Structure formats: C-alpha cells, structure tokens
Amino acid sequence: MEIFKYMEQYDYEQLVFCQDKESGLKAIIAIHDTTLGPALGGTRMWMYESEDAAIEDALRLARGMTYKNAAAGLNLGGGKAVIIGDPRKDKNEAMFRAFGRFIQGLNGRYITAEDVGTTVADMDIIYEETDYVTGISPAFGSSGNPSPVTAYGVYRGMKAAAKEAFGSDSLEGKVIAVQGVGNVAYNLCRHLHEEGAKLIVTDINKEAVQRVVEEFGAKAVDPNDIYGVDCDIFAPCALGGIINDQTIPQLKAKVIAGAANNQLREARHGDIIHEMGIVYAPDYVINAGGVINVADELYGYNRERAMKKVEQIYNNIEKVIEIAKRDGIPTYQAADRLAEERIAKMRQSRSQFLQNGQHILSRRRTR
Ligand SMILES: NC(=O)C1=CN([C@@H]2O[C@H](COP(=O)(O)OP(=O)(O)OC[C@H]3O[C@@H](n4cnc5c(N)ncnc54)[C@H](O)[C@@H]3O)[C@@H](O)[C@H]2O)C=CC1
Numbered sequence: 001m002e003i004f005k006y007m008e009q010y011d012y013e014q015l016v017f018c019q020d021k022e023s024g025l026k027a028i029i030a031i032h033d034t035t036l037g038p039a040l041g042g043t044r045m046w047m048y049e050s051e052d053a054a055i056e057d058a059l060r061l062a063r064g065m066t067y068k069n070a071a072a073g074l075n076l077g078g079g080k081a082v083i084i085g086d087p088r089k090d091k092n093e094a095m096f097r098a099f100g101r102f103i104q105g106l107n108g109r110y111i112t113a114e115d116v117g118t119t120v121a122d123m124d125i126i127y128e129e130t131d132y133v134t135g136i137s138p139a140f141g142s143s144g145n146p147s148p149v150t151a152y153g154v155y156r157g158m159k160a161a162a163k164e165a166f167g168s169d170s171l172e173g174k175v176i177a178v179q180g181v182g183n184v185a186y187n188l189c190r191h192l193h194e195e196g197a198k199l200i201v202t203d204i205n206k207e208a209v210q211r212v213v214e215e216f217g218a219k220a221v222d223p224n225d226i227y228g229v230d231c232d233i234f235a236p237c238a239l240g241g242i243i244n245d246q247t248i249p250q251l252k253a254k255v256i257a258g259a260a261n262n263q264l265r266e267a268r269h270g271d272i273i274h275e276m277g278i279v280y281a282p283d284y285v286i287n288a289g290g291v292i293n294v295a296d297e298l299y300g301y302n303r304e305r306a307m308k309k310v311e312q313i314y315n316n317i318e319k320v321i322e323i324a325k326r327d328g329i330p331t332y333q334a335a336d337r338l339a340e341e342r343i344a345k346m347r348q349s350r351s352q353f354l355q356n357g358q359h360i361l362s363r364r365r366t367r
C-alpha cells in the first residue's frame, strides 16, 4: 500500500503506529480531519489478515467518522483506531494501558470510544492513562456502552427511510432482514419487535441468533442467504462492504437501513441501488447515535440532552432524502454534500485571525 499517496488522495492529516512488545499491543490511530474539532471515533480490535488490511480499515473508518460527526452536527473531527488481535484471546490490561498512553501522547487530537471488539471495561482501563476516552462506565458519571443508543438512532432513521419508501413510517407488519445480531442489532431487533415488525436474522454466532429467535420470534437464515430473502427492509449490522456486485442482484428490499459502517463496497454501488429505486439510509448518518451519545460526555454527560440529539437522526435522514431529490443525486452523495458543506463553512469561518495561545509577537516579549 502506498500510504502517503492514499493519505493525499483523501486528505488525511495523520497516521500513528503504536507498538508495545510487553503487552503485545499493535495499534494504528488514523486522524482524518480536525477542522470541526478533535477527532472522535472508536477503537476496533480485529484479527486482520495483514498489516495493510488494518491500515486500510483504520483509514477508511476514520474518514467515515469525519463525515459522521459533521453530518450529525457535532463539533468534532474524524478519527479511528484499530488494534490488531483477537478480542477473545489477546486482550490484557497492560495492552489497553499502553494504548491509553499513546492516545495521551496525541494531546487531545484523538479521542477514543468503543467499536467492534472493544468494551466499556476496555475504555475504563484506557481512562487510567488518559482523559481522551469516552464510553466509559456510568460509575464515572459517563455514558457507558454506546450500542443501545446507536440501535435507537438506527431505528429512528429506519422509520424515516420507510416513510419515503412506503408512505408511512410505521414498521408494524414490515419484514425486516437483519444481518449480524451483535451489540447494536440485538437492541435494534428489540425496538422493531416492539413495533410489530417481522424479523429475519442471521449471524455467524449461533448463540446471538438463538437469543433473538427466542426473545423476538425472529426467523433465522444462513449468513449467505440473508441478501436474497423476501423482505421490505434490509438492515446490515455486521461489517462493511456488503453492498457489492455479488449481493446487489439478490436484494429484494425497498429500503437499506442498518448500523454497519462503510456498507457500500464502492461508491458506484450507491449509484446502482439508487437506480434500482432502493431508499438507502446512508450508514454514517443513520448510525451516529453512539457517537452523539459518547460525545455528550465532553460536556458533562446528560442522557436527556444526548437522546434529544439522537432523535434528530430521523430528521437527518429526511434532510438527506430531500437533498437527494432536490439535486437529483443518490442519498450517499447527498449525505457527503451535507457533511462537506458544513466542514467547508467552518473552515472558512476559521480563516479569520484570532489570537489563541501563542502569538507570533509573544516571542518578542521574552527576548
Ligand atoms: N457499537 C456501536 O455503537 C456502533 C457500531 N457501528 C457499526 O455497527 C456494526 C455492528 O456493531 P456492533 O453491534 O457493535 O458489533 P458486534 O461485534 O457486537 O456485532 C456484529 C455481529 O455481526 C456478526 N457477523 C460478523 N460477520 C458476519 C457475517 N459475515 N454474517 C453475519 N453476521 C456476521 C458477528 O458475529 C456479531 O454478532 C459494525 O459495523 C460497527 O462498526 C457503528 C456505529 C456505532
């Protein structure tokens, strides 16, 4: 991978490699853009096939956070971290302490939280070393696990997308296919079940499937069969890249609305589903509930205030659909437009000179 070429292409600010032999830490922190504020995004722990795959994932996810935070109206930039390893076997306290020290070394340019493979307990360990961590335990007055809040935001955004596709935002009686029923999707299934939706689910983890079958009366299918099931809404809630040349021809859903990051394998896949008349709720707009919730910790966590913002995901999806219609573009492009316009406006407003901290003239005074 030609790292600088890639960074230049998408305008990344910084890529940090962190290594600690004793604990086995091998981590990468990617900071995409800090125009709006410090880069906030979770830490993913995953068994990457290669170092290049880990770097690419960190970079792609970090850029997604820039767009997510901007579109959600947060005063935060985009960043993300990955730790290379098996979250079931390779974690230890020293690893997260070492990682916390690396984050501290960035002096607030990057703030972390949970992502796939990391937990509130891991964030609590990081908190021993740095304040630049969110999603820590409610015992510390913080917001805890972001997944249920992400799920609620996805549920709200799904309703807005359903309104566009079906003329009503009621999900009662709708058949919804959910791919991956982990932390976010378990909670999403609960909301959908409570509203009277019929669930078809899949996961590579049989226990996770069993739980939603038992608790919410979901029907289970094999992982490869989820794309082609007869359904109204497809909710991708596992990993990225699942809307691609192989899966698109199988889709029967009229709406795609789920939690996974980077759902479109390539931008052109967003064009194809648009031409097919599918209402796509852009991933980083609909799954912003978790980051909205943890970001509130930076102001002194207030759940009511955070949830009010999460409710707005309904309106944010409506806004994206409106821009898409107005400008005759697919929704994924409309979301990018929304985020990019906000970043550009803020960048422009910062072009005015304001004396913050060190001023060039202050050097004269010390002579
Ligand atoms: N946790 C959060 O608050 C947020 C999560 N997301 C994204 O949402 C997605 C889900 O996140 P979590 O629920 O936290 O992760 P998780 O790891 O708890 O759940 C993911 C589930 O997908 C399953 N899975 C993996 N590969 C699969 C496959 N090929 N077919 C079927 N199932 C498969 C896993 O077994 C697991 O149960 C991820 O893409 C994550 O980046 C985005 C925003 C916030």
Ligand SMILES: CC(C)CC(=O)C(=O)O
Residues within 6 Å of the ligand: 040, 041, 042, 043, 068, 113, 114, 115, 135, 146, 150, 261, 287, 288, 290, 291, 294
């Ligand atoms: C706090 C996390 C849920 C933020 C994040 O990394 C994400 O939204 O993907």
